[in-house]
Structures are given as C-alpha cells and as structure tokens.
Amino acid sequence: SQQGEEDPQALSIQEGENATMNCSYKTSINNLQWYRQNSGRGLVHLILIRSNEREKHSGRLRVTLDTSKKSSSLLITASRAADTASYFCARLRGGSYIPTFGRGTSLIVHP
Amino acid sequence: DAGITQSPRHKVTETGTPVTLRCHQTENHRYMYWYRQDPGHGLRLIHYSYGVKDTDKGEVSDGYSVSRSKTEDFLLTLESATSSQTSVYFCAGASSGGARTGELFFGEGSRLTVL
Structure with missing residues (x-):
C-alpha cells in the first residue's frame, strides 16, 4: 500500500497555540492535498501543494512539502x-x- | 458539499441482506468515488467511476459492486452484507481537472451497521 502516515495521531492544544501535523508517504507523488473532517461530517479540501512547490499559504494555514524526505506538514x-x-x-x-x-x-x- | 448527497444517511441491516447506498451529485462531476472510513484505517477506496458505465475497483472492492448509469448517480451495492462491512461510507466527486489534482468533493457519509 502506498498509504502514508500522519503524525501525531492525536493533538491537544490550547486556543491561540500553533498546531503542526505531519504526513509521510512512500512513493513519488505528483501533488499532495490536505483535507479537514469535522466530527460526523464529510471531508473538505483545504489546500493543494504540487510536487514542484515547497510551501503554500492559505489564511492561517501553511503547508510545506519536502519531496526528498517524502513528507509534508x-x-x-x-x-x-x-x-x-x-x-x-x-x-x-x-x-x-x-x-x-x-x-x-x-x-x-481547547477554548 | 451540498452538491453531493448520500442516502440513506444511516442504515441498520442484518447479515446476508443486500444493501444499496446511493450517491447523487448535481455538479456534473465526471469522476466519482466510494470510500469507506474505519477507525485505524483512514479512508480506503472501494470503487471509482471515470464516466457513465465506466468503473474500476479500488483497494477494498471485495463484496462490493457499483453502477453508474447516468452522470448524476453512483450506486454502491453490498450483495450480501457482512459484519465486516459495518463502516461509514463516503461518496466523492471530482471534475476532470479536480481529479488530476486530487481535489475531491465529499458527501456527508452513510453510516451502515450490519448486525
């Protein structure tokens, strides 16, 4: 399976703090997306980063991609x-x- | 996304009974997908469609079949439901451009319990 791993599995922080999530994968990719899922709802696309990009911003979101390490954050x-x-x-x-x-x-x- | 609706949203059935989940879209998406979501496994692809009457298997297709007789509807059928098929099922759609970039639009999910 080319399924990768998100890390950590769970993250608990206080309002105002920054949250960082990581994604690793095994095979070469063309692009990578991040999605959000609220409890009991469907997934919503947040941001796309292409393999030739290293960083993208969207509002309070910042995504990085390191194809040499096969990882994104x-x-x-x-x-x-x-x-x-x-x-x-x-x-x-x-x-x-x-x-x-x-x-x-x-x-x-947490509020 | 309001453009993709799934029905039923909740269903409880017994082992051995047939079940059909319906996905209806109003966005003229060419590509449609059925995923299942289980704790510890994330989303796994069951089947997908790349056009009317054009479908293909995904990672976990055993025990499932699909049909797409028109652009708007993508049906997922469990011919004889088993307890291992208890899951939350998500339908997703994408335009040709969206499918090339992986930008999918998801329905709200159908929670199926097989007793």
Whole structure:
C-alpha cells in the first residue's frame, strides 16, 4: 500500500497555540492535498501543494512539502476552538486519479 | 458539499441482506468515488467511476459492486452484507481537472451497521 502516515495521531492544544501535523508517504507523488473532517461530517479540501512547490499559504494555514524526505506538514497558526477536527493528507501519483488518504490527525483545540 | 448527497444517511441491516447506498451529485462531476472510513484505517477506496458505465475497483472492492448509469448517480451495492462491512461510507466527486489534482468533493457519509 502506498498509504502514508500522519503524525501525531492525536493533538491537544490550547486556543491561540500553533498546531503542526505531519504526513509521510512512500512513493513519488505528483501533488499532495490536505483535507479537514469535522466530527460526523464529510471531508473538505483545504489546500493543494504540487510536487514542484515547497510551501503554500492559505489564511492561517501553511503547508510545506519536502519531496526528498517524502513528507509534508500542515501548520495552523493561532488555533481556534473551531479548528477542532481531523486532518488528512492525500497523495496523488502522476497519471493517477485516485488520491490515497492517510489515517489522519485528530486535533482538539481547547477554548 | 451540498452538491453531493448520500442516502440513506444511516442504515441498520442484518447479515446476508443486500444493501444499496446511493450517491447523487448535481455538479456534473465526471469522476466519482466510494470510500469507506474505519477507525485505524483512514479512508480506503472501494470503487471509482471515470464516466457513465465506466468503473474500476479500488483497494477494498471485495463484496462490493457499483453502477453508474447516468452522470448524476453512483450506486454502491453490498450483495450480501457482512459484519465486516459495518463502516461509514463516503461518496466523492471530482471534475476532470479536480481529479488530476486530487481535489475531491465529499458527501456527508452513510453510516451502515450490519448486525
């Protein structure tokens, strides 16, 4: 399986702190996406980073990609209680239309 | 995303009975996917479709079949449900461009319990 791993599996922080989640994968990719899932809901696409990019920003989100280490990180700055959710990375190989999802990081932000 | 609706949202059934989950989309997505989500496994692909009547198997397709007779609907069928198929099932859709980048739009999920 080309399924990678998110790390940590669970993260608990206080409001205002930064949250960092990591994603590692095994095979070469074309791009990588991060998704968010609120409890009992479907996944929502957050941000895409392509294999030729090293960093992307979207509001309070910062995503990095290191293809040499086959890893990506998602940083949420100044976390809010509303950021409480599970976060998944999904990898897409070149020529594929099938994103492969990791197991996710469960983030709890305490008010 | 309101453009993808799944039905039923919750279902309890008994082992050995057939079950069909429906995914309906109003976004004209060419690609549609069925995933299952289980604790400790994340999302795993069951089947996907790349057009009307064009489908293919995913990672965990045993015991499942799909049909796509029109763009809007993608049906997932469990011919004879087993307890191991107790899960939350997610349908997703993507345009051709979205599928190339992995940007999928998900439904709200269907929780299936097989007793």
